[in-house]
Amino acid sequence: MSDIDSSAQLKPIILDDLPDFMISGYHCSTHIQKHIDLILLALEALDLGVSEQMLATVKLFNLQKVIKNRIALWRLRSTNPWRRAYNRGILSIEQAKALVIITNHHVKPLTADIRQLLLAEQQMSKNNLPVTCHFLLAEYLDQFRAHFHSRMNPRRAKVALYLDSEHKLNELALILLKQLLFCTGTSGMQRLWVSLFDGEVI
Numbered sequence: 001m002s003d004i005d006s007s008a009q010l011k012p013i014i015l016d017d018l019p020d021f022m023i024s025g026y027h028c029s030t031h032i033q034k035h036i037d038l039i040l041l042a043l044e045a046l047d048l049g050v051s052e053q054m055l056a057t058v059k060l061f062n063l064q065k066v067i068k069n070r071i072a073l074w075r076l077r078s079t080n081p082w083r084r085a086y087n088r089g090i091l092s093i094e095q096a097k098a099l100v101i102i103t104n105h106h107v108k109p110l111t112a113d114i115r116q117l118l119l120a121e122q123q124m125s126k127n128n129l130p131v132t133c134h135f136l137l138a139e140y141l142d143q144f145r146a147h148f149h150s151r152m153n154p155r156r157a158k159v160a161l162y163l164d165s166e167h168k169l170n171e172l173a174l175i176l177l178k179q180l181l182f183c184t185g186t187s188g189m190q191r192l193w194v195s196l197f198d199g200e201v202i
Contacts, residue, residue: 012061012062012063012065012066012098013062014061014062014063014101015066015094015097015098015101017101017189017190018097018100018101018189018190018193019190019193019194020093021093021197027090027091027092027093028090028091028092028093028096030079030081032091032096032196032197033079033080033081033090033091033096034080034081034082035196036080036091036096036099036100036103036196037077037079037080037082037083038080038082038172038176039103039176039179039180039192040077040099040102040103041144041147041148041151041176042144042173042176042177042179042180043103043106043107043110043180044143044147045140045141045143045144045147045173046107046110046113046114046140046143046177046180047106047110048143050106053106054073054102054106055067055069055070055073057101057102057105057106058073058098058102060105061098061101061105063098063101063102066094066095066097066098067095067098075087075089076089076091076095076099079091081156082152082153082156082158082159083151083152083153084151084152084153085151086153096196097193100183100189100192100193100196101189103180103183103192104183104188104189104192107180107183107184108184108188110180110184111181111184114177114180114181114184115181116136117136117137117140117177118174118177118178118181120134120136120137121134121137121174124137131170131174132170140173140177141170141173141174144169144172144173144176145166145169145170145173148162148163148169148172149163179192179195182195
């Protein structure tokens with residue numbers, strides 16, 4: 001059996017559910033790495049226990065060859081250049097796919113909660129009220145801001161802009177919330193994956 005045949009057998013089947021793109025070097029851009037981590041950050045703000053459940057999801061989908069353990073998962077998250085612990089690593093396409101699969105698996109049970117929060121955001125906007133006036137929405141935004149403050153590097157210019165403006169950080173949290181909803185429906189995982197590569201495909 002050739003090495004190619006052997007590696008194909010070792011590749012988790014679920015990765016084939018997401019299309020491959022002709023990306024230079026078959027690695028992700030820093031923009032994609034940042035985007036995936038921020039989406040996961042929003043997911044963690046919605047469900048405080050989700051970070052502990054991610055490794056179980058890795059095993060559920062047989063992704064151990066892509067994400068070996070908790071440290072490996074942390075290192076993949078730290079390829080986000082905004083992170084305090086930025087490691088200058090580069091996500092492979094398979095690693096990025098695995099993170100999107102994990103995101104999709106954990107966001108689906110939260111669909112009703114996300115819809116409720118976005119409906120509340122619309123109601124607050126319609127009544128010219130701050131989004132923080134809604135208890136559940138304020139809770140999500142507080143958690144997101146807390147995660148962002150503790151994990152992102154304030155010496156990064158863009159990060160500093162968000163840290164200096166609660167309003168801008170709330171806006172970012174709501175944008176990411178809408179993107180999470182985007183991947184809850186039919187073929188949501190594929191839609192999220194494709195959206196990451198807008199402007200990236202050669």
